[in-house]
Amino acid sequence: RKEVEQDPGPFNVPEGATVAFNCTYSNSASQSFFWYRQDCRKEPKLLMSVYSSGNEDGRFTAQLNRASQYISLLIRDSKLSDSATYLCVAVTDSWGKLQFGAGTQVVVTP
Amino acid sequence: GAVVSQHPSRVICKSGTSVKIECRSLDFQATTMFWYRQFPKQSLMLMATSNEGSKATYEQGVEKDKFLINHASLTLSTLTVTSAHPEDSSFYICSASLNRANYGYTFGSGTRLTVV
Numbered sequence: 001r002k003e004v005e006q007d008p009g010p011f012n013v014p015e016g017a018t019v020a021f022n023c024t025y026s027n028s029a030s031q032s033f034f035w036y037r038q039d040c041r042k043e044p045k046l047l048m049s050v051y052s053s054g055n056e057d058g059r060f061t062a063q064l065n066r067a068s069q070y071i072s073l074l075i076r077d078s079k080l081s082d083s084a085t086y087l088c089v090a091v092t093d094s095w096g097k098l099q100f101g102a103g104t105q106v107v108v109t110p
Numbered sequence: 111g112a113v114v115s116q117h118p119s120r121v122i123c124k125s126g127t128s129v130k131i132e133c134r135s136l137d138f139q140a141t142t143m144f145w146y147r148q149f150p151k152q153s154l155m156l157m158a159t160s161n162e163g164s165k166a167t168y169e170q171g172v173e174k175d176k177f178l179i180n181h182a183s184l185t186l187s188t189l190t191v192t193s194a195h196p197e198d199s200s201f202y203i204c205s206a207s208l209n210r211a212n213y214g215y216t217f218g219s220g221t222r223l224t225v226v
Contacts, residue, residue, distance in 0.1 A: 004153075034215075043116075043203050043217040044154065087153070098144070098205075098215060102153040 003027055004090050006101035013078045013108050020074040021104045023088030030099075032091040033071050035062055037084045038103065044087055047073075078108045112138050114206050116218025123194055123225055131189045131221045133204030139184035140206035144215075145177075148201040157202075160187040194225040 006023045013019040025033075033050035048055065050062040050071050061074040075082055088101035113136040123129050133143055141162045146154040158179050159167040166179035178190040187206075191198055203220040 041201070041222070043220045045217070046215065097156060097159065098154075099156075100146075100154040102151075 002101075003092065003099040004088055004101040006088050006104045008102060009105040009107075011104065011106045013075075013082075013106060015078055015080060015108055015110055017078050018074065018076050019078060019106060020072060021086070021106075022070045022072045023101050023104075024068075024070045025088075025090045025099070026069070027090065027092050027099070028066075028069060030090040030092050033062075033064060034089040034091075034098075035060075035071075035073050036087040036089055036100075038087055039084050044100075047086070075106070078106075080108050080110065082106060083108045112206070112216040114140075114204065114216045114218045116204055116221055118221055119219055120222045121224070123223070125195055125225055126193055128190055128192045129194055129223060131191070131202055131204075131223075133187045133189070133206070133218050135185045135206045138206075140187075141184060143181060143187040143204055143206045145179065145187070145189050146203045146205065148203065148220075154203065157189075162187075191223065194223070196225045199223055199225045 004025050011019050035047040036044040037047045038044040048057045050064050054063045059076045063072045085103040085105045087103045090099045092099050115134045117132045143160040145157045148154045156169050157172045160179045160181040162181045168174045181187040204218040205215045207215045
């Protein structure tokens with residue numbers, strides 16, 4: 001079983017709509033979580049950290065559910081520029097080793 | 111902010127040759143850097159953890175004699191793919207963290223290796 005699992009999508013979203021997707025993690029000792037964004041053939045870029053109480057950054061909202069071991073990302077008022085693959089990341093040890101999900105592809109259409 | 115520079119961005123080499131990839135932290139010191147590999151439409155897979163002044167820690171299934179890692183200074187880690195084969199063709203990315211406590215990792219721009 002993979003440590004971090006994501007629905008690969010694609011999620012086809014009309015511009016202006018809201019899209020949400022989850023990521024599950026298997027290691028209950030995971031301490032920290034992040035969402036990264038990766039554009040085609042580019043390096044991942046940090047989108048936001050995920051805090052236990054949930055957090056918002058502009059149109060993006062991240063939630064953590066430790067009991068069910070999943071995190072979520074919600075994008076409001078989708079823009080064409082939001083089209084990308086969103087990678088869920090869990091930090092699994094004290095060295096800061098990152099475990100990546102395979103990514104969820106989001107395609108925002110006009 | 112933390113900037114990680116990776117070079118080269120793209121390399122094509124002949125089968126059997128070696129390729130060196132450099133990863134530099136430009137405005138901070140990184141005692142630990144990480145090397146990842148990503149195949150098309152797949153997740154980033156951690157290959158090894160590079161520790162300044164000591165041997166790298168390799169993930170299971172990664173050949174340490176094939177993927178040589180050197181972290182000679184606090185700002186530079188190198189990955190050398192030795193005796194490259196076509197199946198080594200991949201996207202290699204390094205990362206480092208300015209503040210491990212915050213775990214905000216910055217990635218290099220990646221190196222696309224093609225072995226012909």
